[in-house]
Amino acid sequence: MSTEWNVYLDNNATTPTDPRVVEKMIPYFHEISANPSSIHGAGRRARDAVEEAREIISRLVNCRTEEVYFTSGGTEADNLAIKGTALSQNERKKIITSEIEHHAVLTTCEHMAKFGYEIVKTPVDQHGIVDLDFLSKSVDENTLLVSIMHANNEVGTIEPMGEITRVAHRHGAIVHTDAVQTTGKIPIDIDALGIDMLSLSGHKFYGPKGIGALVVRRGIRFEPLHHGGHHEKNKRAGTENVPGIVGLGKACDIALAEMASEEERIKAMRERLWAGIDHNVEDVRLNGHPQKRLANTLNVSVRYIEGESMLLNLDMHGIFASSGSACTSGSLEASHVLLAMGLPHELAHGSLRFSLGRFNKDEEIDHVIKVFPEIVRKLRAISPLYKDKSGRH
Ligand SMILES: Cc1ncc(COP(=O)(O)O)c(C=O)c1O
Incomplete structure (x- = not known):
């Protein structure tokens, strides 16, 4: 693709x-x-x-x-x-x-x-x-x-x-x-x-x-x-x-000159990204402190699917994010950070980190908001865990 x-x-x-x-x-x-x-x-x-x-x-x-x-x-x-x-x-x-x-x-x-x-x-x-x-x-x-x-x-x-x-x-x-x-x-x-x-x-x-x-x-x-x-x-x-x-x-x-204005701009993009995900995907959870958090970081857990599968699918759409810790991604261990925060293994495995920066643009965020819910739908359709959940309804 x-x-x-x-x-x-x-x-x-x-x-x-x-x-x-x-x-x-x-x-x-x-x-x-x-x-x-x-x-x-x-x-x-x-x-x-x-x-x-x-x-x-x-x-x-x-x-x-x-x-x-x-x-x-x-x-x-x-x-x-x-x-x-x-x-x-x-x-x-x-x-x-x-x-x-x-x-x-x-x-x-x-x-x-x-x-x-x-x-x-x-x-x-x-x-x-x-x-x-x-x-x-x-x-x-x-x-x-x-x-x-x-x-x-x-x-x-x-x-x-x-x-x-x-x-x-x-x-x-x-x-x-x-x-x-x-x-x-x-x-x-x-x-x-x-x-x-x-x-x-x-x-x-x-x-x-x-x-x-x-x-x-x-x-x-x-x-x-x-x-x-x-x-x-x-x-x-x-x-x-x-x-x-x-x-x-x-x-x-x-940074001394631009930190304040940059933080505001990046935070607005991150909030839009989260709203777009939260409104269009059910069973998602925001990880990290709701307020005391870096303006650029959005870590989410998506129930019933694996972080790695989401990453690979995002990659195919030209979107580069991360699952677990950046330096250990490539390993399939659940994040020690999310586990320490009390997330069950299943949610820790289904986590994804979007970290925004100086060079991101609004239209890029729109692209993620458009593509991501579709990726989740596709992966859940083949997820045995999701089928179990749907069957119970
Ligand atoms: C919190 C934290 N500490 C240390 C490091 C390592 O820094 P460096 O890549 O400059 O060795 C990283 C990099 O991922 C980090 O996020």
Whole structure:
């Protein structure tokens, strides 16, 4: 089946690089391509570009410029935060996280169990909000780190970071947040929220892939994972990815200027998409918090059919969405996030995530609203589960 449509609704997996970002990066591949550690003029120009980007990032999250450490992306930033703090001390042996973290945090925490750390996973309610009572009871004098994501990549629920840091700091625990899905999408004030460490990633908000940062507040101790040269104040050895860093800076610059208006426009499209689905398909359910949710994320469960079948059919109509978590799609395991939110397996398997972005247009949403109910009808017609249900009526 051929289609002229090319509707990209998988922006939580990755975003297309904004052409303005690409344009800003290009000179740094050739004209300004010296090593920023070189002391000659060419090196200094590259260094200036790196430091300018660091400054823009610090404005986006409201931290000091020297608190930004460049990494290869969100995964490395998460690893550096968790392992780096653990390597810097030997007193506290508990790490608290949540059940709905991205695997970059979950797997890293689980790995630390091999080194004698007790790992506690905070449960969430039906909307994906962490249980603050449980957290409060779990944090103690033995807790090194509380690592809870700012917003979830699958359902978009935004966690109450201010309350989380208040609870954790009572016992002197460090708070890390994986803000990969919120940076550039919603305002972040690391100071006001009391966050100690924050991970961000360029390719989730129209910057290039393979670049990110870990923000570490002054006074928080952490050891590097990469050893070598003196880059990033001895915390992350390796020649800087200058074009990537410049691109990340430009993505932050655009976000600072356009975040508010963009959020409104994307939210209106998402609400229209949900209304179109909800009115035309029976037995659908919205997953995630009804209000405290990223403006671009729509996660739905469609009863009696599989997420993967819907995805493949949407693909044939030129619509690109996702089922389960982006990074594990391709696996047929039900989403650990939806299961933690209490969804039965059947609904977790029948889930689909549409994540909208800067480059989506109204007519693309109209195309999905037209095509999707037809796909559901077709799949339900061959679904044994649906036949059982119809037979019971
Ligand atoms: C919440 C979250 N954390 C971390 C990552 C990993 O980021 P990166 O792809 O930059 O390594 C992702 C990417 O899917 C994510 O959604």
